[in-house]
Amino acid sequence: MKSESFVKSHLIRYKWQYLFGTILLSISSLLQLQIPKFLETFADHVEASTLTQTILIQLAIYITLIGFGIAFFRSSGRIFIFRLSRILEKKVRRSLFTHWVKMPSQYYNKQRIGDLMSHAINDVNLIRDVAMRGIFLTIEAFILITVAVITMAITINVWLTLLVILPLPGLTYLTYKFRLQIQERSTKVQEAIGHLTSTVQEFCSGIRVVKSYSQENHERQRFKRDNQHNVKANQQLILTNSMFNSISIGIVGLSYLLSIFFGGLLVMNGTISLGEFVAFNTYLSLLIAPVENLGKVINTLQRGWASNIRLRNILNTEPEVKDESMVQEDGEVHGEIHIENLSFSYPESNEVALKNIHLTVPRGSSLAIVGRVGSGKTTLINVLTRMYNPPKGTIFYDGRDIYEIPLKTLRKSVGIVPQENFLFSSTIAKNIAFDPEHYSREDVAEAAKLSQVYNNIIEFPKKFDTPLGERGISLSGGQRQRVSIARSLIKEASIFIFDDSLSAVDGETEEKILQGMKEKMNEQTTIIVSHRISSIKHADQIIVMEEGRIAERGTHESLLKEKGLYRRMYEKQTFGHENIIGD
Numbered sequence: 001m002k003s004e005s006f007v008k009s010h011l012i013r014y015k016w017q018y019l020f021g022t023i024l025l026s027i028s029s030l031l032q033l034q035i036p037k038f039l040e041t042f043a044d045h046v047e048a049s050t051l052t053q054t055i056l057i058q059l060a061i062y063i064t065l066i067g068f069g070i071a072f073f074r075s076s077g078r079i080f081i082f083r084l085s086r087i088l089e090k091k092v093r094r095s096l097f098t099h100w101v102k103m104p105s106q107y108y109n110k111q112r113i114g115d116l117m118s119h120a121i122n123d124v125n126l127i128r129d130v131a132m133r134g135i136f137l138t139i140e141a142f143i144l145i146t147v148a149v150i151t152m153a154i155t156i157n158v159w160l161t162l163l164v165i166l167p168l169p170g171l172t173y174l175t176y177k178f179r180l181q182i183q184e185r186s187t188k189v190q191e192a193i194g195h196l197t198s199t200v201q202e203f204c205s206g207i208r209v210v211k212s213y214s215q216e217n218h219e220r221q222r223f224k225r226d227n228q229h230n231v232k233a234n235q236q237l238i239l240t241n242s243m244f245n246s247i248s249i250g251i252v253g254l255s256y257l258l259s260i261f262f263g264g265l266l267v268m269n270g271t272i273s274l275g276e277f278v279a280f281n282t283y284l285s286l287l288i289a290p291v292e293n294l295g296k297v298i299n300t301l302q303r304g305w306a307s308n309i310r311l312r313n314i315l316n317t318e319p320e321v322k323d324e325s326m327v328q329e330d331g332e333v334h335g336e337i338h339i340e341n342l343s344f345s346y347p348e349s350n351e352v353a354l355k356n357i358h359l360t361v362p363r364g365s366s367l368a369i370v371g372r373v374g375s376g377k378t379t380l381i382n383v384l385t386r387m388y389n390p391p392k393g394t395i396f397y398d399g400r401d402i403y404e405i406p407l408k409t410l411r412k413s414v415g416i417v418p419q420e421n422f423l424f425s426s427t428i429a430k431n432i433a434f435d436p437e438h439y440s441r442e443d444v445a446e447a448a449k450l451s452q453v454y455n456n457i458i459e460f461p462k463k464f465d466t467p468l469g470e471r472g473i474s475l476s477g478g479q480r481q482r483v484s485i486a487r488s489l490i491k492e493a494s495i496f497i498f499d500d501s502l503s504a505v506d507g508e509t510e511e512k513i514l515q516g517m518k519e520k521m522n523e524q525t526t527i528i529v530s531h532r533i534s535s536i537k538h539a540d541q542i543i544v545m546e547e548g549r550i551a552e553r554g555t556h557e558s559l560l561k562e563k564g565l566y567r568r569m570y571e572k573q574t575f576g577h578e579n580i581i582g583d
């Protein structure tokens, strides 16, 4: 796939600003190239014994002014170009995040958090680096090298110039090659530090487990190994750095050797003056850094392009779950659900997770789904909420195919409490009112009351403003679950789905939550997935899932009469003192 360059379009978009930055940088580089001229004048005066105090003061003033000029134009150019590159960084990172927000949750099942972080941080930084140091160093190197070499060749000696610049491409190549190795080894150092950090972090977090299983020795050994690995990685980096420094000093030294030896000969036979010899060597010293920088730039461009391709590939990924092109932006979902011969397999999976499901849930009624672990309960919820795409013509809300309903409407109409209750590191109130709609304090309190967590919250000193997360308090499993339930109940939804989300609350609280909902929401349709028969026995309709199929259906009473799987579950839980349906 052809990847458009982020930097190229950025350069086109900000061409005038970049031109201005280039002009500032060019002035600074041209000023730098004046220094050898002053030194030439100085040396020629010394050689001719014509150096006076006035000339010396004049030269000192010129050099000082030039120095200020260089500092001013270089830093202005730098600020200008670096500032533009930060705009690019912000834009790329924003488009990446905007894209990720659009991606369905199934996309995240295939991603590792570390990779996503690396794209958002490292890849974006590398692209910014091309627009930042890449452009800055290229402009500077181009002007300094071209002007210095031409000046050396024309104004001093063309053969001497050709001779001394001969080893310099070797310096560019060496910088490029060694930089690759240095980066590789720096990454290993980072990884080693990462391992060390996570070992310490895991040790601290799991200290209770470590102590209770007497694993201190094992942990010490693990730390020793990671610590040693870190030292080794650092030693290798030091070795590469030292080798690079030694070889580059050798190449630069060779250029100076040629310059001093053959330049000295030219001074001795009167071809060039002492001043020209001094100026020549000063030009040479001005060339070294840009020549080395070219190697860095090639490397930056190479890595930046790899990041460009990676990010373009991410941004070109179409979300699997999205609105159909002809979907109408209107209507609401009232709550009647109809499922017609639904079979479903997860993408990239050969197993059929749902088989021939037929089901109707009238508006305002309750459906309970029970079944063994892995029988397809969550999968059914996943396709009902279009977390995954069901086949067309299989799921209907109020008679409309799910594909005819905008995702926004569907999400607004369906309040879901998922199995894993994730809370953000903000306040309890913000966690409950986590919705595009605006909710008042009363709404938040009402939802908390309904989910039976209100009394817990008001016992905290900051009540609903209590912060959660790393710097806040930690809630118990049951409290977390109930805050998560409150987040769903605050919505003006017409369908509520509880995916095994009452498991961490005791039976009595569960009863209160369900009772409260029943009283308040007789218009809404509810779907409860549960392993506990006690949670669902009052449901209008109960289905028992078995290997992706509906194995049994009915009410609590009718299912008990069937003497099938449901009855066995019930008996196990009622008389076997088990809360969880076993395999």
Ligand SMILES: Nc1ncnc2c1ncn2[C@@H]1O[C@H](COP(=O)(O)OP(=O)(O)OP(=O)(O)O)[C@@H](O)[C@H]1O
Binding pocket: 109, 346, 347, 349, 351, 353, 371, 372, 373, 374, 375, 376, 377, 378, 379, 380, 500
């Ligand atoms: N993202 C996925 N990709 C592929 N297969 C999946 C995925 N999620 C679930 N499955 C498979 O689909 C089948 C049904 O899983 P599902 O999560 O729906 O079961 P469940 O009845 O909800 O189980 P539990 O009671 O443990 O929540 C299982 O075989 C499971 O391995």
